[in-house]
Amino acid sequence: GENVEQHPSTLSVQEGDSAVIKCTYSDSASNYFPWYKQELGKRPQLIIDIRSNVGEKKDQRIAVTLNKTAKHFSLHITETQPEDSAVYFCAASSGNQGGKLIFGQGTELSVKP
């Protein structure tokens, strides 16, 4: 089955700096890769996603890149702000099984003012 590895587990940056979180997946059939943000005590919320037919996607300060050959994808946050502090999860889903998301272990991002 699918296995998703996420690094780093913790990341501390200064406000205004960029943050990069990386994930690798094992199942070459995976074709949907979302990123979720979870604030303390709250539910995960989708922040950006990418399909396997796209190499990069941007939404304001957030971007995701996908390398299908290497089976890895990354989240890039530019101009970080204190409100970006949260736990971020990557995930992968194969085929049309959108309900079967396999998540990485999470990255706790801390943005220091």
Place this chain on the structure above:
Amino acid sequence: NAGVTQTPKFQVLKTGQSMTLQCAQDMNHEYMSWYRQDPGMGLRLIHYSVGAGITDQGEVPNGYNVSRSTTEDFPLRLLSAAPSQTSVYFCASSPSQGPYEQYFGPGTRLTVT
């Protein structure tokens, strides 16, 4: 439109007791899933369903049962609770046609003593 709802929000069980965590969605989503979240472990898929009458095991199904008699409801049953099942449980739903964003419920915090 309430989205994904879960009950109860908090529950304390004694070892060996049984209970059902309720999950409902009003978005007419075909896909529904149950995850558990433990510190440092990310979100792990317990069971998922691609439609009424169809369920399948995820990464950590042992000790849990599910059924899907309607599109709206996807209850998770613990037949004989164990301390290892102490966790936060999230239910999620997503459409079968793209985009595949999973919508999470608010979670149930379960403690087994």
